[in-house]
Amino acid sequence: MTESLLHRQTVAAVEQSQPKERIRRLVWKICIATLILMAIGSATRVMNAGLACPDWPLCYGKFVPTKQMNLQVFLEWFHRLDAALVGISTLALSFLSWWNRRSLPGWLPWAATFALGLIVFQGILGGLTVTELLRFDIVTAHLGTALLFFTTLLVIGTALTPYQGTGTAGKLPWLGLLAAVLVYLQSLLGALVGSRWALHQCFAGQELCGVMYSHIGGVVPPTLATLAVVFLSWRTPALHPALRQLANMAGGLLGLQVLVGVATFRLRLQVEPLSVAHQAVGAALLASLVAFTVLALRDRTNASSGSVHT
Structure with missing residues (x-):
């Protein structure tokens, strides 16, 4: 009977650790994608490609502007694509954190929600950088928010690491x-x-x-x-x-x-x-x-x- 109880406790502990482990892996993947996103954003700026796509969120009114594609357009288009993937992943992170909140640390759903709020705000700033023609204060805030989002993910991922x-x-x-x-x-x-x-x-x-x-x-x-x-x-x-x-x-x-x-x-x-x-x-x-x-x-x-x- 004691062995049966220990077995049930072990199974319960494993089941509780699975959502935490999945979320931890997701957080680190978003971290890597965000680091790549910031590098692409930097390349977009130094290559004068910030306005290569004159509209937003599409590029020349298309999801993939094949006819207008060159290096500058590709950098700006890929920057937006990576940003969209990061946004969708962060939405999934927030959803999973709240869905599995009973088996996760109490702070995690709120931290994931904060990260989601930052990425939404970052998306707004990304649109404004185009519509406001790369106004310097918006561009600076855009990178500052990206770094704050990156930092939030790092805190979450490191706190979940054994x-x-x-x-x-x-x-x-x-x-x-x-x-x-x-x-x-x-x-x-x-x-x-x-x-x-x-x-x-x-x-x-x-x-x-x-x-x-x-x-x-x-x-x-x-x-x-x-x-x-x-x-x-x-x-x-x-x-x-x-x-x-x-x-x-x-x-x-x-x-x-x-x-x-x-x-x-x-x-x-x-x-x-x-x-x-x-x-x-x-x-x-x-x-x-x-x-x-x-x-x-x-x-x-x-x-x-x-x-x-x-």
Whole structure:
């Protein structure tokens, strides 16, 4: 009889874990699609393809504008296609979270709904970028919302990932959070520089140089905060290997981002792949810091509660 009870409990635990595992996999797939979406959006901007499709949401009044298709039209069209897929997937994420809410953490349906709200708002901004002819504040808000959506998915996915902390994170969660916020703000400054073409205008006619130099000077705070995360992670004994790996990844991505940024500046945005890589590496750096912060917070929470659990 005891064996039968244990068997039923095991079956029930497996059944409860299945929706959580499916949702976790879906979240990470949407994360990857969103990272690709932001890279394509960056390529669309640097290739002057933001208005390659003059209407919205269709392109030349068609779902697939085969007659007008060229590189610029393809970039803008594919950007919209990927955005639509991300939107549909996020709608499915919200639906599944509410449908299976009894076997999921209580915060998950609300977090999924928040992500859905962000993607709806992002779609509105995407339409406005076309109808308002790439107005710089809308373009900047478009990227800022995309990064916030990306961050929300990262928080959800990392929080659902099985993790057994060591309870040694200490103040690392707050330091990681500070670094992530500073990187996000620096990304917004970069979006403003790009949407106003500040680098070109400064070199060509000494205009908007203040905007450009604010982004260059703004690299210092997130750099120092990220280096502090790496240094303190090295100095923290018995830190979980996952946290050490994420800290090392953040340090490596920071170095790569600085190199790509310097190369982009020295070449005056003449090499488009460098500009795309600059934004993609920045998003990856933000992702590593967000994942680090969530895991470190889980580690600290486990330590304060006096128990380590998955």
